[in-house]
Amino acid sequence: xxxxxxAIVSKLTLSYCASVDYGQAPLLLEYDxxxxxxxxxxxxxxxxxxxxxxxILLREGVKQFKYPDTGYDVTQLESMxxxxxxxxxxxxxxxxxxxxxxxxxxxxxxxxxxxxHPDDTSDITDDNPNLFGGIVTFARAPHFDCFNPINDDxxxxxxxxxxxxxxxxxxxxxxxxxxxxxxxxxRRLGLGLTPVRGNGPDSxxxxxxxxxxxxxxIDCGDVPxxxxxxxxxxxxLYRGERSIHKHKSKKNSKKIPKIITLGGDHTITLMALKxxxxxxxxxxxxxxxxxxxxxxxxVLGGGISDYMSLNHGTFLHYAAEQGYLAKGxxxxxxxxAPYINANYDQDHDEAFCGFKKFSARDIDNFGIKExxxxxxxxxxxxxxxxxxxxxxxxxxxxPGTGTMEIGxxxxxxxxxxxxxxxxxxxxxxxxxEVSPPYDSNSEITSLAATSVVDSLLGLMVVTEVEI
Ligand SMILES: [Mn+2]
Numbered sequence: 001x002x003x004x005x006x007a008i009v010s011k012l013t014l015s016y017c018a019s020v021d022y023g024q025a026p027l028l029l030e031y032d033x034x035x036x037x038x039x040x041x042x043x044x045x046x047x048x049x050x051x052x053x054x055x056i057l058l059r060e061g062v063k064q065f066k067y068p069d070t071g072y073d074v075t076q077l078e079s080m081x082x083x084x085x086x087x088x089x090x091x092x093x094x095x096x097x098x099x100x101x102x103x104x105x106x107x108x109x110x111x112x113x114x115x116x117h118p119d120d121t122s123d124i125t126d127d128n129p130n131l132f133g134g135i136v137t138f139a140r141a142p143h144f145d146c147f148n149p150i151n152d153d154x155x156x157x158x159x160x161x162x163x164x165x166x167x168x169x170x171x172x173x174x175x176x177x178x179x180x181x182x183x184x185x186x187r188r189l190g191l192g193l194t195p196v197r198g199n200g201p202d203s204x205x206x207x208x209x210x211x212x213x214x215x216x217x218i219d220c221g222d223v224p225x226x227x228x229x230x231x232x233x234x235x236x237l238y239r240g241e242r243s244i245h246k247h248k249s250k251k252n253s254k255k256i257p258k259i260i261t262l263g264g265d266h267t268i269t270l271m272a273l274k275x276x277x278x279x280x281x282x283x284x285x286x287x288x289x290x291x292x293x294x295x296x297x298x299v300l301g302g303g304i305s306d307y308m309s310l311n312h313g314t315f316l317h318y319a320a321e322q323g324y325l326a327k328g329x330x331x332x333x334x335x336x337a338p339y340i341n342a343n344y345d346q347d348h349d350e351a352f353c354g355f356k357k358f359s360a361r362d363i364d365n366f367g368i369k370e371x372x373x374x375x376x377x378x379x380x381x382x383x384x385x386x387x388x389x390x391x392x393x394x395x396x397x398x399p400g401t402g403t404m405e406i407g408x409x410x411x412x413x414x415x416x417x418x419x420x421x422x423x424x425x426x427x428x429x430x431x432x433e434v435s436p437p438y439d440s441n442s443e444i445t446s447l448a449a450t451s452v453v454d455s456l457l458g459l460m461v462v463t464e465v466e467i
Pocket of ligand 1: 389433
């Protein structure tokens with residue numbers, strides 16, 4: 001009987017010890033269930049997993065938890081403003097043990113939480129942005145009126161400018177709403193958050209954050225373009241781009257601002273190219289699009305009047321005609337849309353406009369590495385302008401656009417391809433044909449467009465910074 005009793009007690013002890021190994025018995029005896037550890041996990045959470053975590057915490061540092069030496073007086077917190085308290089907590093959040101101690105103090109403080117004084121706005125000023133508050137600019141970049149000559153002496157390294165224009169479209173409109181949608185989708189950028197960049201550890205892109213690079217990135221807002229006359233609207237955009245180009249840049253080797261334009265339908269690219277051409281001379285254009293957009297106005301638009309001849313499918317014809325393009329150094333990427341007059345369109349594209357062509361399926365045929373190698377060889381060291389029609393993406397990734405074509409690029413393929421162009425002399429770019437009214441309610445097209453802008457920013461900064 002005695003043996004049986006000993007066996008039962010031993011069994012209980014063993015099973016207890018096996019499940020909870022606290023290391024030091026006295027601490028175990030002193031352990032209070034209402035201790036700090038419970039204040040982390042809460043009394044509501046009593047899962048097997050949370051019990052295990054408690055055991056681990058006890059093993060690691062129960063001594064400190066029971067006899068905390070925090071080094072500061074928790075009551076000090078009561079005299080601080082709310083923002084000072086947050087800063088204080090973050091400042092001592094450097095080591096694991098200090099984190100635990102600060103958390104303990106914070107939990108105690110929380111029990112005594114008082115709302116800030118009604119006149120205390122220290123945590124809601126512009127210096128303390130969150131993801132949703134404040135005025136929306138691209139990636140929270142600062143804004144000033146870039147078109148007003150009184151600001152001409154202000155530095156701009158990279159300008160973001162909106163071009164709300166969609167009366168050059170042939171099918172679904174709505175791109176005039178795009179600059180606002182792209183900015184909205186960029187609210188998670190620029191607060192110390194930056195996407196993973198570059199293709200591998202050898203990439204310089206993988207080491208930079210454009211938003212923390214001391215580049216002066218300014219969101220100039222939208223050029224006010226009249227919705228009633230395309231000729232005047234496009235001229236307004238040209239003068240807007242030109243006035244941005246008048247500013248000085250400190251970071252760019254050419255001392256000229258680089259501009260990223262948020263379209264608008266694709267017609268707007270002609271005005272961005274016109275202003276860039278006046279600063280840099282002939283431009284090598286990399287044109288990401290499912291359509292060629294070099295259509296002869298006689299083929300697309302009819303050529304009956306000048307007004308109808310310039311549209312979102314003919315603007316590259318006009319860029320060539322005006323001499324803005326470095327012929328032979330330009331290329332289409334992602335083509336797959338039907339031609340209108342196949343032989344004529346392709347001859348005109350090559351012979352008159354000077355473009356080379358890569359189809360969407362070339363991604364599968366010879367891959368992104370080979371494609372980027374060829375594109376870099378085509379543009380050489382010329383000033384490059386990248387124009388991205390969001391319809392280069394497959395409609396499953398970008399439904400909110402004017403003229404969808406199936407069989408397009410994945411968003412990842414486009415971003416990989418853009419980053420693989422690291423090292424080109426990118427002086428300007430745009431993202432066009434985003435039509436928010438046709439986007440999904442998840443706004444995936446606007447988000448993809450935002451990512452393109454972010455990639456262009458990376459390419460612009462990476463050639464101008466020392467690492
Ligand atoms: Mn296009």
